Amino acid sequence: MTAAARRSRLVAALADRDLAGLFVTNLVNVRYLTGFTGSNGAILVPVEGEPVFLTDGRYRDQAAAELPDVEHVITRDLLGGMAERTAPGTYGIESHTMSVDAHARLAELAPALTLRGAGRVVESLREVKDDVEVAALRRACEISTRALQTVIEGRLVGRTERDVARELEGTMLDLGAEAVAFDTILASGPNTAIPHHSPTDRVLAAGDLLKADFGARVDGYHADCTRTVVLGRADAWQREVYAAVQHSQAAGVELLREGVEVAASDAAARASLESSGWLEAFTTGLGHGVGLEIHEDPFIAGSHTGKLTSRTVLTMEPGIYVPGRGGVRIEDTVLVTAGAPEVLTTMTKDLLEIG
Amino acid sequence: MTAAARRSRLVAALADRDLAGLFVTNLVNVRYLTGFTGSNGAILVPVEGEPVFLTDGRYRDQAAAELPDVEHVITRDLLGGMAERTAPGTYGIESHTMSVDAHARLAELAPALTLRGAGRVVESLREVKDDVEVAALRRACEISTRALQTVIEGRLVGRTERDVARELEGTMLDLGAEAVAFDTILASGPNTAIPHHSPTDRVLAAGDLLKADFGARVDGYHADCTRTVVLGRADAWQREVYAAVQHSQAAGVELLREGVEVAASDAAARASLESSGWLEAFTTGLGHGVGLEIHEDPFIAGSHTGKLTSRTVLTMEPGIYVPGRGGVRIEDTVLVTAGAPEVLTTMTKDLLEIG
Numbered sequence: 001m002t003a004a005a006r007r008s009r010l011v012a013a014l015a016d017r018d019l020a021g022l023f024v025t026n027l028v029n030v031r032y033l034t035g036f037t038g039s040n041g042a043i044l045v046p047v048e049g050e051p052v053f054l055t056d057g058r059y060r061d062q063a064a065a066e067l068p069d070v071e072h073v074i075t076r077d078l079l080g081g082m083a084e085r086t087a088p089g090t091y092g093i094e095s096h097t098m099s100v101d102a103h104a105r106l107a108e109l110a111p112a113l114t115l116r117g118a119g120r121v122v123e124s125l126r127e128v129k130d131d132v133e134v135a136a137l138r139r140a141c142e143i144s145t146r147a148l149q150t151v152i153e154g155r156l157v158g159r160t161e162r163d164v165a166r167e168l169e170g171t172m173l174d175l176g177a178e179a180v181a182f183d184t185i186l187a188s189g190p191n192t193a194i195p196h197h198s199p200t201d202r203v204l205a206a207g208d209l210l211k212a213d214f215g216a217r218v219d220g221y222h223a224d225c226t227r228t229v230v231l232g233r234a235d236a237w238q239r240e241v242y243a244a245v246q247h248s249q250a251a252g253v254e255l256l257r258e259g260v261e262v263a264a265s266d267a268a269a270r271a272s273l274e275s276s277g278w279l280e281a282f283t284t285g286l287g288h289g290v291g292l293e294i295h296e297d298p299f300i301a302g303s304h305t306g307k308l309t310s311r312t313v314l315t316m317e318p319g320i321y322v323p324g325r326g327g328v329r330i331e332d333t334v335l336v337t338a339g340a341p342e343v344l345t346t347m348t349k350d351l352l353e354i355g
Numbered sequence: 356m357t358a359a360a361r362r363s364r365l366v367a368a369l370a371d372r373d374l375a376g377l378f379v380t381n382l383v384n385v386r387y388l389t390g391f392t393g394s395n396g397a398i399l400v401p402v403e404g405e406p407v408f409l410t411d412g413r414y415r416d417q418a419a420a421e422l423p424d425v426e427h428v429i430t431r432d433l434l435g436g437m438a439e440r441t442a443p444g445t446y447g448i449e450s451h452t453m454s455v456d457a458h459a460r461l462a463e464l465a466p467a468l469t470l471r472g473a474g475r476v477v478e479s480l481r482e483v484k485d486d487v488e489v490a491a492l493r494r495a496c497e498i499s500t501r502a503l504q505t506v507i508e509g510r511l512v513g514r515t516e517r518d519v520a521r522e523l524e525g526t527m528l529d530l531g532a533e534a535v536a537f538d539t540i541l542a543s544g545p546n547t548a549i550p551h552h553s554p555t556d557r558v559l560a561a562g563d564l565l566k567a568d569f570g571a572r573v574d575g576y577h578a579d580c581t582r583t584v585v586l587g588r589a590d591a592w593q594r595e596v597y598a599a600v601q602h603s604q605a606a607g608v609e610l611l612r613e614g615v616e617v618a619a620s621d622a623a624a625r626a627s628l629e630s631s632g633w634l635e636a637f638t639t640g641l642g643h644g645v646g647l648e649i650h651e652d653p654f655i656a657g658s659h660t661g662k663l664t665s666r667t668v669l670t671m672e673p674g675i676y677v678p679g680r681g682g683v684r685i686e687d688t689v690l691v692t693a694g695a696p697e698v699l700t701t702m703t704k705d706l707l708e709i710g
Contacts, residue, residue, distance in 0.1 A: 038551075057638055058551055061678075093455065100450035100458045100472060117455060166528060173521060183534070196393075196413055283412055323416075 020089030021046035029122035042078040083109035092118025140223035141344035143216040147171040161199035177216035185213035226331035229352040248272035248318040258310040375444030376401035384477035397433040438464035447473025495578035496699035498571040502526040516554035532571035540568035581686035584707040603627035603673040611696040613665040
């Protein structure tokens with residue numbers, strides 16, 4: 001789908017809400033609707049008439065290259081530039097991200113307009129990925145899988161968490177990632193009990209659990225993958241915990257299907273942990289949408305009301321965390337379809353005993 | 356200065372504004388006032404009584420370690436948790452970053468409070484760095500300088516921009532940076548004319564200008580450095596442009612002194628470019644504060660009213676950009692003192708002809 005087609009979907013959504021247009025100021029949403037990859041820009045999308053994109057002088061040439069089909073205005077005052085180009089009416093603002101001060105200024109600049117919070121209207125469109133987006137996510141997941149496979153083929157015992165994390169990140173870049181999707185979580189031994197652990201100088205030892213939560217970014221799209229392996233032979237406790245997480249994760253993934261309640265996969269993954277006796281050791285969320293942001297709508301939670309839609313991409317990431325001892329997390333990036341969920345993270349989830 | 360001392364300065368600033376307290380929701384400001392390095396947190400700072408820090412369950416242990424001296428509340432609802440702990444009165448909000456929706460929710464949760472936009476009150480405190488901050492910035496600048504020196508000692512011609520940028524980033528990490536301060540801008544040949552250029556697969560050639568805008572991050576503090584070198588012998592045009600930028604940059608740095616108008620350094624750097632005939636080829640801003648954010652108050656501009664204060668840290672970064680041909684930028688991170696400016700970026704600014 002082209003950016004123009006995405007804007008058409010937005011115009012339809014705005015018309016449904018009786019809005020004359022939307023001030024799109026959230027930069028991720030600007031990128032989604034235009035393809036613009038710079039660090040400062042906005043787009044005014046009216047229901048009637050043509051959109052206007054605005055950025056500052058640093059991005060004059062880039063805007064011309066990335067948005068050949070949209071009028072663009074070079075200005076340091078994005079809000080002022082948009083305000084000038086509105087017709088009277090009720091316009092939406094992205095009230096979940098627009099600051100109180102920006103809102104006040106816009107109201108002052110355009111006193112003839114009625115401004116109304118339009119909620120997460122663009123985020124809602126972004127939940128359902130088009131072909132271009134799925135291709136980028138698929139590639140990001142492939143690179144992530146290949147990178148981890150490469151790293152665990154090498155020597156690990158005796159190296160630091162930080163060193164292994166850097167190799168993993170470097171390998172993703174070597175394999176074609178434009179960047180890493182987020183700072184790699186790489187935890188070993190007792191550190192695996194910390195859900196969000198920054199790599200340290202701890203030296204990996206035989207018998208350790210090793211947990212890597214990482215991903216590649218391709219064309220702005222983020223992969224999010226976690227695997228936990230054992231360095232050497234797994235002991236009985238490690239096997240038990242691993243099996244419990246693996247079972248829970250499979251139960252959650254199984255329900256990531258079109259038409260199924262989002263809360264159902266949450267319930268299934270939790271029920272599995274409850275039956276194995278490990279629910280209390282699970283302390284994070286179960287999953288989230290992923291795309292132009294590493295965490296985006298929809299979020300998997302028991303409180304989430306609503307059904308899954310085909311072409312939504314989500315993570316499923318149960319874990320068990322036992323302070324002082326260790327932990328296991330398994331996470332895939334998954335494409336929702338009308339049939340079986342398509343797991344984009346192609347790496348095995350069997351327990352790997354490395355070296 | 357400890358986080359507690361920073362909070363005391365904030366309390367004094369709030370009392371001056373007749374505020375009973377501040378809802379600190381901007382995460383960078385939360386870090387400044389608490390030392391907390393997680394990704395979700397807030398702090399309610401009352402003028403009377405003790406502050407309360409709030410974060411979610413993921414950061415329970417981290418909060419206990421990083422903020423031993425502040426009461427902390429574990430909750431998913433930071434705004435709700437803060438609202439519960441206020442006494443009636445007029446409280447400040449960070450209206451430049453708080454979203455319209457968050458503001459509306461807070462007003463609903465705490466109907467007895469009057470909420471008032473408190474502007475950039477914490478950002479204003481952050482302009483003047485304490486000893487701990489200056490030490491981190493100094494170290495980040497040292498690492499940046501050593502990394503670039505290391506990289507330009509090696510072979511450059513025949514390698515891609517992307518490859519050299521990765522080596523530069525990896526070298527900063529090897530030298531002790533916790534992360535890179537921002538995605539490295541590394542431009543060669545005609546690409547040096549683009550002020551913010553993402554590294555490509557262009558192969559570096561003899562005779563190229565090579566521009567690197569990069570920095571290390573240490574303890575959350577960012578270095579920001581740009582150097583431009585010539586691969587081989589510089590031609591007359593390269594020498595002319597380099598000398599013009601070097602002169603402008605020195606003129607701007609010279610006025611980064613306590614008690615001098617911020618606008619004066621802007622005027623001096625521009626006057627230098629005007630006298631050399633290159634002012635029209637300078638298309639960006641001249642500099643900005645740097646600290647916990649890569650761009651923070653104060654920003655150097657002709658329109659800036661106000662004088663510099665000792666212990667403010669700023670960049671000075673004039674450039675000349677000639678589309679299709681090339682460009683030069685020189686940028687230092689500079690500590691303002693009562694006397695001569697202290698340039699934290701210790702790398703030479705003489706024109707280097709490499710290899």
